[in-house]
Amino acid sequence: MSASEEQAVGAEGHAAEHHELPFWQRYIFSQDHKVIGLQYAFTALCFLLFGFCLMLIMRWQLAFPGRPVPIIGGLLGSANAPGGIMLPEFYNQLGAMHGTIMVFLAVVPLLVGAYGNYLVPLQIGAPDMAFPKLNMASYWCYLPGGLIMLASFFVPGGAANSGWTSYPPLSNIATSGQTWWLVGMVFLITSSLLGSVNFIVTIFQLRAEGLDFMRLPMFVWSQLVTSFLLLLAFPPLEAAGILQLMDRVAGTSFFMPSGLVVSGEVLEVAGGGNPLLWQHLFWFLAHPEVYVLILPAMGIVAEIIANNTRKPLWGYRPMVYSAVFLGFMSFIVWAHHMFLTGMGTAISSFFQTTTMIISVPSVVILSALLISLWGGSIRFNTPMLFALAFLPMFGIGGLTGLPLGLAPSDIHLHDTYYVIGHFHYVVAPGTIFAIFAGIYYWFPKITGRQMSERLGKLHFWPSLIFMNGIFMPMFVQGLAGVSRRLYDGGAQYSHAQGVLHWNAFMSMSAFGLLVAQIPFIINLFVSIRWGVKVGSNPWDATTLEWVAAPSPPVAHGNFPELPVVTRGPYEYSPPESDESFLPQNAVA
Amino acid sequence: MQIPYTVEPRPDTGLYNAKLGVWLFLASEVMLFGALFSALILLRTGATSWPHGYEVLNVPLATINTMVLITSSVSMVMSWAALRLGDFGKYRKWMGLTFLLGLVFMVIKTMEYAAKFEHHLYPSHDNFMATYFTLTGLHGLHVLGGMIVIAYLLGPGSKMWRTEPERYTNRVEVIGLYWHFVDLVWIFLFPTLYLL
Numbered sequence: 001m002s003a004s005e006e007q008a009v010g011a012e013g014h015a016a017e018h019h020e021l022p023f024w025q026r027y028i029f030s031q032d033h034k035v036i037g038l039q040y041a042f043t044a045l046c047f048l049l050f051g052f053c054l055m056l057i058m059r060w061q062l063a064f065p066g067r068p069v070p071i072i073g074g075l076l077g078s079a080n081a082p083g084g085i086m087l088p089e090f091y092n093q094l095g096a097m098h099g100t101i102m103v104f105l106a107v108v109p110l111l112v113g114a115y116g117n118y119l120v121p122l123q124i125g126a127p128d129m130a131f132p133k134l135n136m137a138s139y140w141c142y143l144p145g146g147l148i149m150l151a152s153f154f155v156p157g158g159a160a161n162s163g164w165t166s167y168p169p170l171s172n173i174a175t176s177g178q179t180w181w182l183v184g185m186v187f188l189i190t191s192s193l194l195g196s197v198n199f200i201v202t203i204f205q206l207r208a209e210g211l212d213f214m215r216l217p218m219f220v221w222s223q224l225v226t227s228f229l230l231l232l233a234f235p236p237l238e239a240a241g242i243l244q245l246m247d248r249v250a251g252t253s254f255f256m257p258s259g260l261v262v263s264g265e266v267l268e269v270a271g272g273g274n275p276l277l278w279q280h281l282f283w284f285l286a287h288p289e290v291y292v293l294i295l296p297a298m299g300i301v302a303e304i305i306a307n308n309t310r311k312p313l314w315g316y317r318p319m320v321y322s323a324v325f326l327g328f329m330s331f332i333v334w335a336h337h338m339f340l341t342g343m344g345t346a347i348s349s350f351f352q353t354t355t356m357i358i359s360v361p362s363v364v365i366l367s368a369l370l371i372s373l374w375g376g377s378i379r380f381n382t383p384m385l386f387a388l389a390f391l392p393m394f395g396i397g398g399l400t401g402l403p404l405g406l407a408p409s410d411i412h413l414h415d416t417y418y419v420i421g422h423f424h425y426v427v428a429p430g431t432i433f434a435i436f437a438g439i440y441y442w443f444p445k446i447t448g449r450q451m452s453e454r455l456g457k458l459h460f461w462p463s464l465i466f467m468n469g470i471f472m473p474m475f476v477q478g479l480a481g482v483s484r485r486l487y488d489g490g491a492q493y494s495h496a497q498g499v500l501h502w503n504a505f506m507s508m509s510a511f512g513l514l515v516a517q518i519p520f521i522i523n524l525f526v527s528i529r530w531g532v533k534v535g536s537n538p539w540d541a542t543t544l545e546w547v548a549a550p551s552p553p554v555a556h557g558n559f560p561e562l563p564v565v566t567r568g569p570y571e572y573s574p575p576e577s578d579e580s581f582l583p584q585n586a587v588a
Numbered sequence: 589m590q591i592p593y594t595v596e597p598r599p600d601t602g603l604y605n606a607k608l609g610v611w612l613f614l615a616s617e618v619m620l621f622g623a624l625f626s627a628l629i630l631l632r633t634g635a636t637s638w639p640h641g642y643e644v645l646n647v648p649l650a651t652i653n654t655m656v657l658i659t660s661s662v663s664m665v666m667s668w669a670a671l672r673l674g675d676f677g678k679y680r681k682w683m684g685l686t687f688l689l690g691l692v693f694m695v696i697k698t699m700e701y702a703a704k705f706e707h708h709l710y711p712s713h714d715n716f717m718a719t720y721f722t723l724t725g726l727h728g729l730h731v732l733g734g735m736i737v738i739a740y741l742l743g744p745g746s747k748m749w750r751t752e753p754e755r756y757t758n759r760v761e762v763i764g765l766y767w768h769f770v771d772l773v774w775i776f777l778f779p780t781l782y783l784l
Binding site: 126127128130131132193196197198200201204205206231232233234235236238239240242243246250251252253254269270272273274277280281284556557 | 589590591592593598601603604605606608609612613615616617619620621622623624627630631634635636710711712713714715718721722726
């Protein structure tokens with residue numbers, strides 16, 4: 001145990017001296033970044049489970065079309081599933097809301113709202129975020145946004161059903177759930193705007209003494225780039241949302257072309273609008289959003305790999321430069337989602353070139369993480385297992401994206417299950433595995449107790465197998481040309497018959513994945529109370545949250561005294577010292 | 589617990605927290621209005637017919653409004669300058685004038701809207717009216733938001749002048765930056781919608 005660690009542990013008593021705030025200020029309308037981070041984490045994990053359950057209902061339908069949904073079939077309502085048999089309209093609602101909930105309400109709030117809020121101030125040695133009140137407001141915009149999305153299931157016609165991308169004119173003429181979706185999105189965008197301003201200001205202004213930019217942990221860098229993406233990419237979607245809201249509520253025609261015929265009748269609108277305008281504005285957000293989903297995950301994995309290989313990260317600087325370059329490039333690749341819209345081959349060529357360029361920094365980061373393993377004496381604990389699994393899983397997701405980024409191959413693969421397989425490999429066994437890794441890794445910091453390793457491994461191995469069981473066959477189906485939007489899983493298409501048997505296999509894997517989460521949920525709740533008690537730095541880590549703060553960190557202020565940084569973030573096994581690691585605040 | 593650099597600037601960035609915060613917020617606002625202007629360009633270049641703004645809209649009223657907003661930007665700077673010199677009485681006069689000019693702008697805007705509605709020109713009329721109402725409406729909401737903050741700073745928020753004068757001056761500077769930006773958006777809106 002190093003000197004600074006003893007000091008941190010000895011100061012744990014300070015927390016009790018702090019004057020006690022009333023319950024609602026401490027836990028509900030809290031301005032402490034740690035409590036807000038946990039609020040985000042709890043809410044977003046609930047949404048993650050809910051979004052997963054929506055998908056399970058869909059997977060039942062895909063595997064056994066026309067058969068009543070078991071157990072909860074009666075609860076779905078006769079308007080959605082008469083006799084428990086799902087209607088196509090309801091399947092569309094589930095599809096749109098699964099995507100929306102997973103991206104905007106679960107994964108991004110977990111990565112940025114939860115991890116970012118809890119860890120960024122701790123890792124940069126700051127007493128809190130720069131604007132605690134805005135931070136609180138950010139959560140309280142997020143929660144109503146989420147509740148509006150959930151409530152939309154109960155309005156006439158049900159929730160939004162035009163896909164998570166909400167392409168007009170379909171979404172313009174959709175049922176009122178779409179209006180709720182737009183209002184919910186405005187809340188979520190506001191929340192993310194408040195959060196991103198706060199993160200950038202915090203990282204620029206509140207870094208501890210001596211913590212210059214090239215000493216920032218990778219996780220902080222990833223949050224910084226992510227915040228810039230959220231700050232600059234979300235407003236165009238807000239603009240698009242406002243325009244679509246005007247189309248739906250005030251009867252304008254921003255996205256309505258002239259002479260649009262619906263159900264055999266010409267729509268009575270002014271016309272002259274452009275449906276492609278929505279796609280451009282939407283993907284201007286939604287492509288940077290992909291990097292919002294992956295960069296913080298890479299940050300988490302980098303922290304855990306450096307710690308558990310007991311080595312400095314290989315290529316810290318190239319990784320930082322790659323992350324920044326990735327951020328810039330992500331603003332000029334959006335139209336690779338639109339090769340089939342007829343926007344022209346010249347534009348397609350431009351965007352496929354930028355798409356190939358952006359794959360380079362992603363590969364640099366992944367390679368650096370992989371090479372970091374070289375020659376390390378690796379500790380295979382649960383966080384490390386999840387972090388290690390992230391590498392090949394994200395690798396598969398990334399590499400299968402290349403054929404989608406090239407216009408000629410995308411023409412065949414567009415809108416098939418191949419696309420679903422590709423981005424789920426990035427986000428599900430990629431990002432969500434990183435999220436699990438982070439939960440196991442930082443749980444001792446939050447609670448002062450460790451999660452069970454045995455249950456953790458019982459969570460990891462089945463999850464890894466079932467994830468691949470779900471998503472690998474999607475590539476097979478997609479290459480055979482099965483469209484992603486068929487509510488019967490392709491049963492009525494002759495070209496799909498050869499690959500249909502995979503549907504049941506994938507659905508069984510999905511149910512298996514649900515079962516595999518039970519040890520995690522038990523582990524999470526049991527360990528809060530009965531986990532093994534540990535000191536402030538159980539992993540022998542170097543960064544400030546471990547070496548300068550007790551577990552849990554001091555309420556309102558984090559550190560017994562603000563740390564002074566003397567070295568880089570990953571000084572493991574330093575050759576010049578007998579210590580196995582040098583904390584960032586170790587006296588030189 | 590005290591959060592560092594809420595009042596004094598951090599030496600290496602040269603900024604206090606709120607000033608960096610508002611610049612970032614304005615960057616996101618540039619993206620918001622930038623997206624809307626891009627939408628306008630795309631719709632207009634693709635349209636079979638698009639009226640000239642001066643044929644449909646009231647250019648004299650909008651010119652007055654442009655003058656009103658530019659003057660309000662000047663009075664905003666004067667109020668901040670007065671506060672920097674420690675003259676709270678003068679600050680209140682200039683800031684009060686800024687609020688009034690904001691109000692005048694909103695009243696004129698309402699008159700314009702009312703005249704359009706009288707002639708049954710609604711957002712659903714055509715894409716020109718749609719962009720006109722959406723862009724000026726959103727801009728009007730920004731003016732209104734600024735006025736609410738100014739009213740707060742002149743009213744209940746002014747207590748801070750006695751306890752933390754430097755922090756209060758910073759707040760005035762921050763709302764000033766926002767106000768100038770809203771002014772600037774109008775400077776772009778006026779020619780694009782009314783003159784071209």
